[in-house]
Amino acid sequence: MSVRIVLGAQFGDEAKGKIADFMSASARYVVRSAGGPNTGHTIVLPEGPVVLHQLACGVLRHGVTGISGPGMVIQPFKLEEELQGLEKRGLLRGEVVLSDRAHVILPLHEIEDVWEDELRGRHRPAASLGTTRSGIGPAYADRAGRFGIRLAELSRPAVLRERLELLYATKTHLTGLPPIDEVLGRLVEVGGRLAAYIRPTEQLLWDAVARGESVLLEGAQSALLDLDFGTYPYVTSSHPTSAGALLGSGIPPTELDDVVGVAKAYSTRVGAGPFPTEDTGERGEFLRRVGGERGATTGRPRRCGWLDLVLLRYAARLNGFTSLAITKVDVLGGLERIPVCVRYQMPDGSTVHDALPTSADDLGRAEPVYEQLPGWPEFHERLKERIRREGATALPSDLRRYLDFIEQETGVAVEYVGYGAHRDETVWLGPPSARPRPASMTAWSG
Ligand code: IMP
Secondary structure: OOEEEEEEOOOOOOOHHHHHHHHHOOOOEEEEOOEOOOOOEEEEEOOEEEEEOOOOHHHHOOOOEEEEOOOEEEOHHHHHHHHHHHHHOOOOOOEEEEEOOOEEOOHHHHHHHHHHHHHHHHHOHHHOOOOOOOOHHHHHHHHHOOOOOEHHHHHOHHHHHHHHHHHHHOOOOOOOOOOHHHHHHHHHHHHHHHHHHEEOOHHHHHHHHHOOOOEEEEEEEEHHHOOOOOOOOOOOOOOOOHHHHHHOOOOOHHHOOEEEEEEEOOEEEOOOOOOOOEOOOHHHHHHHHHHOOEOOOOOOEOEEEOEEHHHHHHHHHHHOOOEEEEEOHHHHOOOOEEEEEEEEEOOOOOEEOOOOOOOHHHHHHOEEEEEEEEOOOOOOHHHHHHHHHHHHHHOOHHHHHHHHHHHHHHOOOEEEEEOOOEOOOEEEOOOHHHOOOOOOOOOOOO
């Protein structure tokens, strides 16, 4: 009986798919509200790992409806493959609904994405964003420019032809585009096969909320990749924030109950852009190896580093986090000391505590100031078994202190802890309000 948002608090890849899947057990609807095939939400089911790109994780559960919402940009051919892949494995258990307002990523958008990023790179190598090359930026640009095509249009060939011709007329800078007739034919075909899933979703959700059913909005990408509030221009082209999740689903802000921010116990970033706590040495390599830090969509190795509380405080304020999920704590198991960035020292002598410098260049010059916190033991199977049996009380005491430190420093309670890739390796610490708030900001340091 609630509307909840779960979203990434860092640069993406916080294992939010796993937390969303955990939370979806008590949801009736799960809605993806932004992004498209740039997303890769990995969920490890007893049957094996599943990577969801354009479907909401609700489609994996009986009795749940997974909605790909109006704020998304959808590549219909890839979406069809995703559906078929799940069907073949017998994992398509929930209902699938696709918003008729979601925009379509066309082959020309994918070509344009590559063209644009190469243009940036030729202008200045560091200006290349390292996009996922899945056409996200160009598709959102056409949406804003009113040249876009929506899923609703796939079942109207005459309108679709006219929209395609207009869109093609704006792309004279691109070469090698597939002919309009070919694209039209393929779109009409795929539209026919997807027609059973495509419908208005806002009414469906308003009615669900009015009946008191639980709706989970599943964020994709993350706060620091937000088009306005992220590390512009090294961002994605949507709004992966709590405000964006509402806009991208059509649910009014007055219905919102809580916002869960998901952060790894350390940090990663894939693609270009400033990353103050990046560790390019052996310890970063350790995080990459032990954490399996490779992009679920592109396979690119992720850049790795330490938890950045400046950025987490910023994300908490921006999104109004009511609680946090801290994931992948098992990856840090066995380290003697764990650096955590508590503030930035800027070249002009000022310090930054909870803000994101507007200029990516300034963020690139921030010097992180670390506290070293004591580590916890390795997460052997025996320890995991105990946590599964006994719950949060079985978490190692130094890990509890790490989580307390995060709570004290951000002012947001930790509600979930992820300690492995599997679906059941998440522990709930209880409702945030039921636990005593941390007393002091300076209780201890390592
Ligand atoms: P785009 O979203 O493909 O345009 O890529 C823009 C930036 O966002 C690039 O740096 C990507 O690596 C990053 N990005 C996009 N989607 C994800 C994601 O799901 N996880 C992490 N990074 C992402």
